[in-house]
Amino acid sequence: MDWTVDLSADAPPSRQLARALLDAIACGDLAAGDQLPSVRQLAAKSLVNHNTVARAYRDLEHMGIVRGHNGLGVFVSPAGPRIARDERRAGTLAEFRRAAGEALRAGHAADDLVLHVSKLRIRRIA
Amino acid sequence: MNGIVEVHGLTKRLGRRTVLQDLDLSLPAGSITVLLGSNGAGKSTLARLLLGAERPDRGTIRIAGLDPLRDGKELRGRIGFVPDHPDVYDWMTSSDLYEFLRPQYPRWSPAIEARLVARWSVPEHTRFGELSRGEAAKAMLVAALAPQPDFYLFDEAFEGLDPLVRDDVLAGVLEEIELDGRAALVVTHALDLAVRIADRVAVLADGRVAACADVEDLGGVRDLKELVGSVSR
Numbered sequence: 001m002d003w004t005v006d007l008s009a010d011a012p013p014s015r016q017l018a019r020a021l022l023d024a025i026a027c028g029d030l031a032a033g034d035q036l037p038s039v040r041q042l043a044a045k046s047l048v049n050h051n052t053v054a055r056a057y058r059d060l061e062h063m064g065i066v067r068g069h070n071g072l073g074v075f076v077s078p079a080g081p082r083i084a085r086d087e088r089r090a091g092t093l094a095e096f097r098r099a100a101g102e103a104l105r106a107g108h109a110a111d112d113l114v115l116h117v118s119k120l121r122i123r124r125i126a
Numbered sequence: 127m128n129g130i131v132e133v134h135g136l137t138k139r140l141g142r143r144t145v146l147q148d149l150d151l152s153l154p155a156g157s158i159t160v161l162l163g164s165n166g167a168g169k170s171t172l173a174r175l176l177l178g179a180e181r182p183d184r185g186t187i188r189i190a191g192l193d194p195l196r197d198g199k200e201l202r203g204r205i206g207f208v209p210d211h212p213d214v215y216d217w218m219t220s221s222d223l224y225e226f227l228r229p230q231y232p233r234w235s236p237a238i239e240a241r242l243v244a245r246w247s248v249p250e251h252t253r254f255g256e257l258s259r260g261e262a263a264k265a266m267l268v269a270a271l272a273p274q275p276d277f278y279l280f281d282e283a284f285e286g287l288d289p290l291v292r293d294d295v296l297a298g299v300l301e302e303i304e305l306d307g308r309a310a311l312v313v314t315h316a317l318d319l320a321v322r323i324a325d326r327v328a329v330l331a332d333g334r335v336a337a338c339a340d341v342e343d344l345g346g347v348r349d350l351k352e353l354v355g356s357v358s359r
Contacts, residue, residue, distance in 0.1 A: 007321050010345040044301035047293060049158050049323045051305075055342070 003046035013048045017056035025065060025076055025084040032081055036066060036074040063087065129154045130277055130309035131176070136185035137333075138171055145171045147333035149185070153277075153309040160320040161313045163330030164358050169313045170210070172330070173281045176311075177207060190276040203231050206270035208283035212262045216255030220248050220265040224272070231273035238302050239272040245298050260291040267295065271302045278303065278310035284319055296323065317350050331357045 003020060005013045024030045037045065039053045046053070057074050060066045065080040065087075077083075103113055131153035138146040145168040153159050163169050174180040175187060178194030178201065187194055192201045214223055220243070228234045243250065246264040254262060263283055270278060284292055300323070303310065314320065320327050321341055327350060329337040336357035344350055 005322070007318050007347045012342050012344070012346075013322070014342060040301050044297040047296050047300065047322050049300065049325060050303075051156070051325050052342075 003042065005046050005048055012052075013046075014052045014055040014059070017042070017046060017048070017053060018059045021056060021060060022065070022084050022087060025080055026088040028081065030076050032076050032078050034076045036076070038073060130190055130307075131311070132186075132188045133176075134186050136172075136175065136187065137183045138168075138175060138180065139183050140171065144333055146175075149330075149334045151328065151335055153311060155307050155309055156305050157325040158303075158305065158310040158312060158323055160324035160327045161311055161330060162315070162317070162320060162327060162354055167330040167358075168333055169330055170281060173207075173279060173313060176277075176279060177205065203233075203273070204276040206273050206275035206278045208263075208266045208270045208280045210282040210285070212254055212266050214254050214266075217253050219251050219253055220268070221250040223254075223265070223269060227269055227273070231275075233274040235272050235274055238274070239268055242268045242271060242298055242302060245301075246294065259286050260288070260295070263287060264295060264298075267299060271299065274304055276308050278308070278312075280310070280312045280314075282313055282315070284312075284314060284316065292319075317347050317354070321347050321350055327353070329354050329357050 003017070005016050007013075009016060011019075021030070021036070030036070036042070036057070039050050039057070042053045043050050057066060057068070061068060061074075063083060064077060065083050066074050067077045068074045100113060104110065129152040131151065133149060133151040136146050136149040136151075137144065149168075149172070151172075161169055161172070171180065175182055176189065176194060178198040181195060189201055190204055192204075194201055218226075224239060228236075242248070242264075246268075248265050248268060249257065249261055252261075254265070257265065263286075267280075267283060270280070270283075284295060287295060296319075312319075312323065321344070324341045326338060326340055327344075328335045331337075337353050339350075339353055341350075344353070
């Protein structure tokens, strides 16, 4: 899993980490009941400070995706994968709409764009 | 505010030059503060004052409630300091150094010492004079992390390391540093390092903390560069 943080990005490191974790949970790399790395371990892996990792974990906890068990660690909640997928879907759909709108304004034909999406789907299945 | 380190109205003159003027700085427990500033801004003078190696002309310094000048002896065991250049005898080895330091630090952790020495492959029987810059930096960081101090003070401890070595060093520090109820001050020129490991950045200019920001509120290195540029000349 890639835990690097992009320092030139506008999003603060904690949000980038939360996003990476969300992806990992949405795509099944981390399943319900799986334990997340300890704050220290993830801080050392992604080279950010402890509070940054703790903040990312708190954000995910507020979303109901992970759950902290005092002293034992942080685990993906039973509903975590579903919430993470919904969250990623909502986010990517908004992004897709914006990009598609821009492409239409730039003069792409709607049919061509549909074709592009279908090709992506075929590639994914293959 | 009641931080691990509280500095109020600190003024220090060296000869005719006023290096620090009315400087206030508070380092809250549980946080890493990165201190930035151009050469000659007074960063190293501030470090020496915090260690009690210099006497302030005015102002107060308290570290864990203690005065570096008056309570120097007790305080030494509570500060984990890494100087910009190793301040040990060239003929010493890292294992000599740790043996010498262990009894002086009541909370010295042999486990942290062993983990870091293994992780970083610190040469235990090579004299400091023969260590590379990276090896010496690692050896000195072990000596600052193993004591589990109340206050970590790293004075350009990460400068001059090639990028891969620096990442390796940072990872070890982040794995072993204990911030619960403690604080750290990292003096550096590297903005990318600041964005990575700082909770807060403070910029020293004209003898005082001219700007201070939470890293979480900044948009990466670009914003930090702007902040530093806005107060430095």
